[in-house]
Amino acid sequence: xxxxxxxxxxxxxxxxxxxxxWWIVAVPLTVSVLFRLPxxxxxxxxxxxxxxxxxxxxxxxxxxxxxxxAGRMAVLFGLGHAGLLILITALAAGLTAGLSGxxxxxxxxxxxxFGR
Amino acid sequence: xxxxxxxxxxxxxxxxxxxxxRPWGSLPPLGHFFNPFTGFWQNHAGRPLPAELILPxxxxxxxxxxxxxxxxxxxxxxxxxxxxxxGYVTARDRLWQMDMQTxxxxxxxxxxxxxxxxxxxxFQRRLGxxxxxxxxxxxxxxxxxxxxxxxAYTAGVNAYIASLTPRSLPLEYRxxxxxxEPWTALRCALLLKSMAWDLTSYNRDLxxxxxxxxxxxxxxxxxFPERLPFEEPVVSGYGDNGRTRxxxxxxxxxxxxxxxxxxxxxxxxxxxxxxxxxxxxxxxLPSLWYEIHLTAPDMDVAGVSFxxxxxxxxxFNRHTAWGxxxxxxxxxxxxxxxxxxxxxPIHGARPRREVIRVKGGKTVIDTxxxxxxxxxxxxxxxxxxxxxxxxxxxxxxxGHDESNELRTFIMLNRARSLGEFEExxxxxxxxxxxxxxxxxxxxIAIRHQGKFPLRRPGTGPYVLTEMEAEASWRRFIxxxxxPHEINPDRGFLASANQEPAGPGYPYPMPGxxxxxxxxxxxxxxxxxxxxxxxEEMMAMQLDTYSVFAAKLLPALLPRLDPSRLDESARQTxxxxxxxxxxxxxxxxxxxVMDAWWQELYRLIWEEPFGVSEASLRxxxxxxxxxxxxxxxxxxxxxxxxxxxxxxxxxxxxxSFQAVHDSLTAKLGLPGENWHLGSVRGTDIHHLARLPALxxxxxxxxxxxxxxNATSKTFGPSWRMVVSxxxxxxxxxxxxxxxxxxxxxxxxxxxxxxxxxxxxxxxNFYRSTEEALSDGATITRMRGRK
Numbered sequence: 001x002x003x004x005x006x007x008x009x010x011x012x013x014x015x016x017x018x019x020x021x022w023w024i025v026a027v028p029l030t031v032s033v034l035f036r037l038p039x040x041x042x043x044x045x046x047x048x049x050x051x052x053x054x055x056x057x058x059x060x061x062x063x064x065x066x067x068x069x070a071g072r073m074a075v076l077f078g079l080g081h082a083g084l085l086i087l088i089t090a091l092a093a094g095l096t097a098g099l100s101g102x103x104x105x106x107x108x109x110x111x112x113x114f115g116r
Numbered sequence: 117x118x119x120x121x122x123x124x125x126x127x128x129x130x131x132x133x134x135x136x137x138r139p140w141g142s143l144p145p146l147g148h149f150f151n152p153f154t155g156f157w158q159n160h161a162g163r164p165l166p167a168e169l170i171l172p173x174x175x176x177x178x179x180x181x182x183x184x185x186x187x188x189x190x191x192x193x194x195x196x197x198x199x200x201x202x203g204y205v206t207a208r209d210r211l212w213q214m215d216m217q218t219x220x221x222x223x224x225x226x227x228x229x230x231x232x233x234x235x236x237x238x239f240q241r242r243l244g245x246x247x248x249x250x251x252x253x254x255x256x257x258x259x260x261x262x263x264x265x266x267x268a269y270t271a272g273v274n275a276y277i278a279s280l281t282p283r284s285l286p287l288e289y290r291x292x293x294x295x296x297e298p299w300t301a302l303r304c305a306l307l308l309k310s311m312a313w314d315l316t317s318y319n320r321d322l323x324x325x326x327x328x329x330x331x332x333x334x335x336x337x338x339x340f341p342e343r344l345p346f347e348e349p350v351v352s353g354y355g356d357n358g359r360t361r362x363x364x365x366x367x368x369x370x371x372x373x374x375x376x377x378x379x380x381x382x383x384x385x386x387x388x389x390x391x392x393x394x395x396x397x398x399x400x401l402p403s404l405w406y407e408i409h410l411t412a413p414d415m416d417v418a419g420v421s422f423x424x425x426x427x428x429x430x431x432f433n434r435h436t437a438w439g440x441x442x443x444x445x446x447x448x449x450x451x452x453x454x455x456x457x458x459x460x461p462i463h464g465a466r467p468r469r470e471v472i473r474v475k476g477g478k479t480v481i482d483t484x485x486x487x488x489x490x491x492x493x494x495x496x497x498x499x500x501x502x503x504x505x506x507x508x509x510x511x512x513x514x515g516h517d518e519s520n521e522l523r524t525f526i527m528l529n530r531a532r533s534l535g536e537f538e539e540x541x542x543x544x545x546x547x548x549x550x551x552x553x554x555x556x557x558x559x560i561a562i563r564h565q566g567k568f569p570l571r572r573p574g575t576g577p578y579v580l581t582e583m584e585a586e587a588s589w590r591r592f593i594x595x596x597x598x599p600h601e602i603n604p605d606r607g608f609l610a611s612a613n614q615e616p617a618g619p620g621y622p623y624p625m626p627g628x629x630x631x632x633x634x635x636x637x638x639x640x641x642x643x644x645x646x647x648x649x650x651e652e653m654m655a656m657q658l659d660t661y662s663v664f665a666a667k668l669l670p671a672l673l674p675r676l677d678p679s680r681l682d683e684s685a686r687q688t689x690x691x692x693x694x695x696x697x698x699x700x701x702x703x704x705x706x707x708v709m710d711a712w713w714q715e716l717y718r719l720i721w722e723e724p725f726g727v728s729e730a731s732l733r734x735x736x737x738x739x740x741x742x743x744x745x746x747x748x749x750x751x752x753x754x755x756x757x758x759x760x761x762x763x764x765x766x767x768x769x770x771s772f773q774a775v776h777d778s779l780t781a782k783l784g785l786p787g788e789n790w791h792l793g794s795v796r797g798t799d800i801h802h803l804a805r806l807p808a809l810x811x812x813x814x815x816x817x818x819x820x821x822x823x824n825a826t827s828k829t830f831g832p833s834w835r836m837v838v839s840x841x842x843x844x845x846x847x848x849x850x851x852x853x854x855x856x857x858x859x860x861x862x863x864x865x866x867x868x869x870x871x872x873x874x875x876x877x878x879n880f881y882r883s884t885e886e887a888l889s890d891g892a893t894i895t896r897m898r899g900r901k
Contacts, residue, residue, distance in 0.1 A: 015153040021148045057153065065162030066162075069157065069161075
């Protein structure tokens with residue numbers, strides 16, 4: 001839970017202060033490596049943090065001031081409905097962050113990390 | 117094993133990184149695009165102008181009040197700040213559109229869109245539009261006021277570009293993966309040249325020349341008369357002295373157009389003039405027009421502007437109002453160059469090297485040859501080219517001449533009287549327009565204004581030799597003599613792209629003029645109107661009566677024997693028998709009428725000309741109509757290739773049956789699916805043709821030759837009615853919205869009202885307080901803290 005919060009916090013800070021999207025990979029990977037997380041925890045924390053970090057704002061915007069743009073992009077990408085676009089944003093971010101967390105966890109085992 | 121697992125996982129992550137980080141076909145990099153912190157989600161609607169804004173470059177305080185429809189009302193202390201703020205707010209709403217329209221004109225799309233745009237770019241450069249804009253820029257710089265206006269506008273646009281962050285980048289830049297470069301004064305000139313080209317480039321001189329050479333003189337003169345039948349000139353006051361000085365190759369009735377008219381105080385309920393204008397242009401999103409209200413110590417003007425150019429183009433101030441329709445007069449000739457080696461240098465011509473940079477491809481170098489007449493867009497033997505462009509011919513186009521049209525609009529923006537209106541128009545060159553004018557002092561006027569060559573009679577519609585061109589383009593019709601009329605007895609003035617002057621007009625003025633249709637209907641309605649109100653004028657802009665059909669159908673129907681039609685074809689015929697000639701969205705008759713006419717026209721002319729209309733001109737609709745009305749036994753109706761004698765009656769029956777068969781095959785039996793709104797309707801496409809960003813399938817009536825000239829992708833791009841009372845009142849609507857951001861409700865907020873014909877009162881606030889009490893949001897801009 002703590003590590004999930006660390007990941008989410010780091011994701012929000014990095015995303016808000018820089019324009020780069022790839023923190024969604026870098027943050028879970030690094031945290032998992034540094035803290036030598038078990039694979040399952042690495043994946044689950046990464047998935048939850050990623051899904052929340054992207055899905056949360058997407059949800060707030062998608063049902064708020066961004067409902068029009070979300071609707072148009074849903075049509076553009078052939079998804080039909082903004083809700084689906086929000087769901088896919090959350091899932092894709094979650095999976096990307098989860099896989100990064102998993103890879104980080106395994107890498108941590110190989111490399112050693114900070115140890116437990 | 118562990119190492120292997122780790123390597124596999126890292127590989128998957130690396131693939132994810134690469135996959136999300138790179139573009140896929142036309143899709144942008146998805147990682148970046150979907151990132152809710154800086155991706156498309158940030159193009160949401162919640163970004164109003166802040167209450168305070170520091171914009172280095174402003175000299176004094178500026179107040180911008182944005183009303184409920186997103187129209188900025190700018191109040192500045194000096195003209196520099198006024199146009200600076202215009203540039204800033206316009207860019208804020210429409211930057212990508214401004215960028216793309218000028219990039220397209222300059223032939224610089226491949227730079228941002230890749231190899232697929234190289235041919236489009238090459239074509240634009242062959243037309244010399246950048247050179248034309250450079251010449252215009254010189255003219256801007258020669259006039260201190262224009263120069264200041266353009267520089268201030270440019271600085272304002274650049275102030276906005278400088279403020280852009282990854283978060284505020286317009287959506288289309290994200291989709292197309294490029295960033296705006298700094299705006300330049302040249303871009304303003306390019307935008308004006310793109311309009312000039314759009315409005316004056318219709319040229320079928322090559323086809324006209326072929327047609328003249330193909331037919332014997334007698335036939336040619338009969339089928340291509342000097343003036344269209346049923347004409348209704350803009351200015352009829354020249355009488356008919358029997359002299360015909362200029363041959364007019366009639367326009368395709370297909371040509372789009374615009375309406376404007378002005379009713380004198382003697383015919384209005386208020387006793388003050390009413391001015392109306394609805395320019396018909398290609399419909400697009402973001403819209404071609406941007407509403408704005410500009411106030412400075414010597415200026416208080418509102419109306420519509422072109423995103424990318426300063427000033428108001430069509431509008432009104434506290435004293436006057438003006439509007440435009442395209443003149444259609446021929447200001448663009450082809451000059452056959454004889455001193456050309458095939459594909460090599462042209463003697464006496466200057467090469468201009470064009471460098472087309474290509475995103476993701478090799479730079480393309482092209483050479484455009486410039487003669488004393490103008491550029492040569494197509495060389496002999498070049499596979500590249502368009503069918504209407506003769507090989508090794510130079511353009512002679514008034515758009516290439518040095519001129520400063522912006523000055524005209526700046527002067528119109530603050531004109532207070534008829535005299536100042538005329539003064540503003542004195543230097544106006546291209547695109548030639550019918551300017552209508554009205555003022556509170558109760559003067560009304562119309563001017564067919566532009567730079568018109570004083571041609572040798574008989575030239576204009578045909579490809580010229582160099583000698584002919586030299587003779588025809590030496591002198592120009594003097595300002596005093598261009599067709600114009602002031603305060604006529606009949607109490608109104610109107611134009612709808614038709615012939616500018618009656619047959620007695622002393623100069624040849626060939627052109628592509630609209631035939632029987634809008635001009636006749638407008639004149640008919642206005643000539644019986646009294647105590648005219650603005651509401652009646654708004655309704656008149658929506659008029660859907662087809663003058664052409666009303667003349668044609670009574671001539672066709674008696675020649676169609678219902679007993680020789682099958683039962684279901686008789687049902688289709690009934691649609692026409694019950695029709696009141698109103699071209700409504702929910703009416704099937706216009707669909708049948710249009711298809712029938714097209715088929716009949718084809719059956720009549722396909723045989724004598726033997727080829728499609730693309731290579732030889734076919735006679736104008738009006739000429740064909742006159743033949744049907746006055747010479748139903750004409751030999752042109754017979755097909756000499758066949759033994760059988762073909763009569764007009766036979767062609768009428770065959771075309772009707774064919775149209776009935778094809779419509780039922782396509783649409784089933786007559787019903788709602790035959791309605792004009794469903795069969796044709798209107799599509800307003802986004803500039804990048806992305807369906808998700810367009811408004812498609814609108815149920816609309818109107819059409820070609822109809823006052824409400826709405827068609828599939830074309831129509832009234834702005835409707836305006838101005839009543840020049842003691843306190844000027846105006847109404848307007850355009851098929852779009854003020855914001856260029858597809859994520860804003862103001863992107864297409866006026867489309868439905870436009871479709872329904874609802875017009876909005878145009879706010880003409882006298883003070884910031886008035887704007888505030890009307891619910892406008894206020895932004896105060898300053899140069900420094």
